[in-house]
Amino acid sequence: MASKGLQDLKQQVEKATQEVVTATGAAAQQVVDQATEIGQKAMDQVSKSTQETMDKTANQASEAFSGFGRKLGLQK
Template identity: 75%
Template structure:
């Protein structure tokens, strides 16, 4: 009877080990997914901030040139 219990125990241990591996794999994938999502959000923010800075700089340059032209009578 003891010999019959050993294979059953071995199957239980193998099943538990496989379940632990599956859980760990799922957890690792979730970490990777969250890191990827965070990286994408960070890049979107960088792009947005860069575009806003470019727009502000272009507007300031336009205003400066317009003021320069008006000052010297080149523009009305």
């Protein structure tokens, strides 16, 4: 009879352990998903900022060359 009680206790401990492992795995996956999302947002922002800087620089260079061309009389 005592071995039946021990067997039941063992099964309860195993079930509880499995539930903890499952919950921990789910929590870890949420952390990974959130970190991935944050990283993606950061990369999107860097990409956008870089593109804006490149566009601004290209416009400034174009204006500078146009001004230079006018000074040399190549453009009107």
